[in-house]
Amino acid sequence: MAENVVQRLRDEIENGIISNDFAPGARLDEVQLATRFGVSRTPVREALMQLNAIGLVEIRPRRGAVVIDPGPHRIFEMFEVMAELEGLAGSLAARRFTDADRTTILAAHADCERSSSAGDSDLYYYDNERFHKAIYAASHSGFLAEQCVALHRRLQPYRRLQLRVRNRVATSFAEHGSIVEAILAGDAERARTLLRQHVSIQGERFSDLVATLASR
Amino acid sequence: MAENVVQRLRDEIENGIISNDFAPGARLDEVQLATRFGVSRTPVREALMQLNAIGLVEIRPRRGAVVIDPGPHRIFEMFEVMAELEGLAGSLAARRFTDADRTTILAAHADCERSSSAGDSDLYYYDNERFHKAIYAASHSGFLAEQCVALHRRLQPYRRLQLRVRNRVATSFAEHGSIVEAILAGDAERARTLLRQHVSIQGERFSDLVATLASR
DNA sequence: GTCAACGTTCTTGCATACAAGATTTATCAT
DNA sequence: ATGATAAATCTTGTATGCAAGAACGTTGAC
Numbered sequence: 001m002a003e004n005v006v007q008r009l010r011d012e013i014e015n016g017i018i019s020n021d022f023a024p025g026a027r028l029d030e031v032q033l034a035t036r037f038g039v040s041r042t043p044v045r046e047a048l049m050q051l052n053a054i055g056l057v058e059i060r061p062r063r064g065a066v067v068i069d070p071g072p073h074r075i076f077e078m079f080e081v082m083a084e085l086e087g088l089a090g091s092l093a094a095r096r097f098t099d100a101d102r103t104t105i106l107a108a109h110a111d112c113e114r115s116s117s118a119g120d121s122d123l124y125y126y127d128n129e130r131f132h133k134a135i136y137a138a139s140h141s142g143f144l145a146e147q148c149v150a151l152h153r154r155l156q157p158y159r160r161l162q163l164r165v166r167n168r169v170a171t172s173f174a175e176h177g178s179i180v181e182a183i184l185a186g187d188a189e190r191a192r193t194l195l196r197q198h199v200s201i202q203g204e205r206f207s208d209l210v211a212t213l214a215s216r
Numbered sequence: 217m218a219e220n221v222v223q224r225l226r227d228e229i230e231n232g233i234i235s236n237d238f239a240p241g242a243r244l245d246e247v248q249l250a251t252r253f254g255v256s257r258t259p260v261r262e263a264l265m266q267l268n269a270i271g272l273v274e275i276r277p278r279r280g281a282v283v284i285d286p287g288p289h290r291i292f293e294m295f296e297v298m299a300e301l302e303g304l305a306g307s308l309a310a311r312r313f314t315d316a317d318r319t320t321i322l323a324a325h326a327d328c329e330r331s332s333s334a335g336d337s338d339l340y341y342y343d344n345e346r347f348h349k350a351i352y353a354a355s356h357s358g359f360l361a362e363q364c365v366a367l368h369r370r371l372q373p374y375r376r377l378q379l380r381v382r383n384r385v386a387t388s389f390a391e392h393g394s395i396v397e398a399i400l401a402g403d404a405e406r407a408r409t410l411l412r413q414h415v416s417i418q419g420e421r422f423s424d425l426v427a428t429l430a431s432r
Numbered sequence: 433g434t435c436a437a438c439g440t441t442c443t444t445g446c447a448t449a450c451a452a453g454a455t456t457t458a459t460c461a462t
Numbered sequence: 463a464t465g466a467t468a469a470a471t472c473t474t475g476t477a478t479g480c481a482a483g484a485a486c487g488t489t490g491a492c
Contacts, residue, residue, distance in 0.1 A: 245473080246474075247472095257474090261474090277474090277475090278473080278474055278475075279473085
């Protein structure tokens with residue numbers, strides 16, 4: 001796993017941010033991280049530079065690194081873009097999927113059914129991720145798949161909240177059903193539309209969530 | 217300009233890659249870059265880490281950094297994604313543009329007309345960039361705009377080639393005309409489709425170019 | 433009691449140092 | 463002459479050191 005220290009640190013810190021271990025706005029102290037991971041400041045700095053380039057961390061000159069807080073509006077914008085990319089992935093998948101892709105998608109979909117009907121939202125979260133990744137793979141566009149995975153990952157904490165909302169898991173699974181249908185039928189435009197909506201809804205739900213929280 | 221050394225290096229090296237000063241596959245020697253820019257290896261490494269995170273360079277453990285060569289297929293994939301994002305930007309712009317946006321877009325379009333009719337493909341290149349950036353801005357999605365600018369930048373060397381192709385400048389400008397019309401008319405779907413095609417064509421042209429070169 | 437100016441301390445930014453792995457070169461055997 | 467092996471050299475990866483700027487606390491004035 002650990003090719004070198006910097007990559008390991010990058011992943012560790014990134015995971016910490018994604019899992020909200022390092023909350024938005026939190027200061028990332030170099031020596032603190034260095035002692036925590038038992039290395040010197042140099043690789044820590046290099047890892048922070050990478051996270052800065054990705055947009056997860058802001059480095060203010062002479063004032064250290066902080067976890068970026070995108071803010072509700074920007075998160076909504078990110079969902080908007082995600083919806084578009086997923087739509088593209090779906091439309092390409094519908095045109096290009098192979099037998100192997102079909103098998104993978106159906107397997108992931110079956111797992112989603114299992115965790116959905118079990119009402120296990122945490123398990124559904126992972127199965128859902130596999131389902132979407134199966135679609136990215138079926139698009140046979142490596143670049144698109146990478147972009148989708150990266151964005152998916154960055155939006156992870158915000159999507160996770162939503163699955164707790166009443167009925168969201170069941171609704172999500174129902175939407176998956178139509179998406180699978182459209183893709184396997186080779187209906188690119190329908191797959192695109194359905195996936196776009198599937199993701200958009202998450203963005204809208206997020207807005208609702210924010211509005212609800214704000215009004216209290 | 218130079219907030220700090222690392223950012224300056226990052227930009228310098230990135231520009232070097234974009235402008236093909238550092239060709240794909242070229243090795244980026246740390247001490248060489250350090251002496252060239254009159255700094256130590258540390259900031260050079262930090263800059264390379266950032267470029268690695270963006271996907272412009274590959275860092276092979278213990279074997280140094282090389283400029284990534286995307287290869288024709290991946291470049292085509294990047295155009296595919298770019299087309300989608302531009303389409304989204306166009307559709308959002310059609311729904312959200314302000315008076316100020318209209319002015320900026322029309323001004324950029326007028327400049328494109330000037331450089332197009334003058335047959336100055338280098339000047340058109342810059343005016344074209346401003347035109348597209350005006351649309352990103354009019355989308356009023358900061359995240360989308362950033363993604364578009366980043367991808368636009370990475371595809372720069374490949375797009376630049378195409379403007380040299382016979383009639384491409386004139387065709388491009390004609391397409392801009394319809395795009396402006398659709399956006400200012402508030403026709404989101406038409407703006408999306410036109411922009412998607414406008415960019416897709418570049419990807420296809422790139423493929424043609426590669427095919428032509430390969431067949432010789 | 434509050435606010436401001438100053439000095440201390442802490443943190444970052446870059447340079448340098450050193451160790452370990454990769455590459456190249458030279459030597460030797462076939 | 464060619465191939466392999468080993469030594470020398472070069473490069474990267476990480477640690478440490480030092481200087482400059484920012485944060486913080488203290489002291490003093492009003």
